[in-house]
Amino acid sequence: DAGVTQSPTHLIKTRGQHVTLRCSPISGHKSVSWYQQVLGQGPQFIFQYYEKEERGRGNFPDRFSARQFPNYSSELNVNALLLGDSALYLCASNGGVNNSPLHFGNGTRLTVT
């Protein structure tokens, strides 16, 4: 079975641009979460979606948005990019049942110049 897949794997953008990151969860998983991992730090929770509805949001500005599609895949959008947005963006999926473990993708490495 395919794991969580993310695209693209690497991305270079300029300050002020916007970016869209994509995630396909494990087949059968209805919940998708996004995390930002800045170099040298642990991942930080950005969003969680379940059945296309936002279930949780971390402490990130409104420049960050996300959505989930009927096939449970998800997009993370970031507008007006700042240098500080450079990070590894991780997507994770699970069944949405309390206590079921998260399965992470390999991430998208975003570099903002």
Added chain:
Amino acid sequence: AQSVTQLGSHVSVSEGALVLLRCNYSSSVPPYLFWYVQYPNQGLQLLLKYTSAATLVKGINGFEAEFKKSETSFHLTKPSAHMSDAAEYFCAVSPQQGGSEKLVFGKGTKLTVNP
């Protein structure tokens, strides 16, 4: 509010030696606790999780962790380190009521294994 503190950003051991990675948590409600491992240029892989069923939790690759409520700790151990254990390890906490999606991670401990 929840938080995790991992003591030691870098730990170095010899191959065959005991691995001990420390994690202390803070939580106002009963927590779920997790250890994840991250290899270079990869995502996170779950090693083990504590969900209140048993205080000593066994995970993959020979790792285990013990939940000690009195010490608010969840340290990760492995009796004998292998070269392939070299990676970064993250401890994470989530509230039992809130589900496991909203994890709060520590800053990570990078494990080096010397031959």
